[in-house]
Amino acid sequence: MSPVASSPSTPALELGGPTAVLGPYAQRLRDDILVFVVSTLPQTLQAFPAYSHHPAKPPAAGNESGHDTLLRVYSTLPFHVFKYAVESPSFPVGIGGEQTRFRFAKEAIAARKKTKAGRDAEESVVLAFGKAEGGSAVHVTRKMKKRPLWKVAK
Numbered sequence: 001m002s003p004v005a006s007s008p009s010t011p012a013l014e015l016g017g018p019t020a021v022l023g024p025y026a027q028r029l030r031d032d033i034l035v036f037v038v039s040t041l042p043q044t045l046q047a048f049p050a051y052s053h054h055p056a057k058p059p060a061a062g063n064e065s066g067h068d069t070l071l072r073v074y075s076t077l078p079f080h081v082f083k084y085a086v087e088s089p090s091f092p093v094g095i096g097g098e099q100t101r102f103r104f105a106k107e108a109i110a111a112r113k114k115t116k117a118g119r120d121a122e123e124s125v126v127l128a129f130g131k132a133e134g135g136s137a138v139h140v141t142r143k144m145k146k147r148p149l150w151k152v153a154k
Helices: 024-045 066-074 079-087 097-113
Strands: 121-127 138-144
Touching (some): 024 066, 097 138
8 A cells, every 4th residue: 555545634635737748657756766765764774763674783983873864865855855755654754653753843844954954945844732633733834935025215
C-alpha cells in the first residue's frame, strides 16, 4: 500500500506540472519518490532508532547521525513535499509517536529557516490534541511574509 493513497484525512499529493511527456508514469514516479522520502529514507538512515530493528550505532567522529542527515534533507524539500512527509501516517517516528514527530518537525522548520526553502514564508508546526482519525496530530502550516509597502512622499 502506498502512503500517497488518498484517504479522508490525508489527501493524495498532487505535485502539478505538465505530465504530457511522461504520461501515466509521471504520477508513478511522484508516488515512488514520496514513498522513498516518507518511509524508506528515514528507515535506511535509522533516523529514529527506537523504530529500527537494529540498535543505532553512534556516528563516528565527524559523521552525521541519521537524524541529522534526515533533517538536512528535509530542510531542502519544497514545502508541499515537506508538509506531506511530516504529516504522513507512514512517516516512521517509532516510540514517542506524535511527540517525536512534532519535535522533528520543529527542528526541520528551524533548519529550513536557514535555507532558501524557508526564507520567503513563516512556517510553523502545531500539535493537535485529541485522537486524529487515520491521520497525524501534527500539522505544518505556512504563511507568506508580507512585503513592506512603500509610501511615496511629495
